[in-house]
Amino acid sequence: MVEAYVLIQTEIAKQTQVAAELGRIPGVATADILAGPYDVIVRVESADVDALGKLVVTKIQAVEGVTRTLTCPVVHL
Secondary structure (H helix, E strand, C coil), rough: EEEECCCCCCCCHHHHHHHHHCCCCCEEEEEEECCCCCCEEEEEECHHHHHHHHHHHHHHHHCCEEEEEEEEEECCC
């Protein structure tokens, strides 16, 4: 299983709606609103790296109000 945090920038005043919609996507474990350069952070889980990429590109980036994402995979050392 691959886990990652996805940092998300949204259109102005859209972070609440974006976080709520992201929280309903299968594979998204948590969706929280942030203060700072990013507006929302989600923790995602997927079967492999390819599935992670598909989740981010086809589901997360497709949410209305999302303007930019930064995906940070979790590593276990």
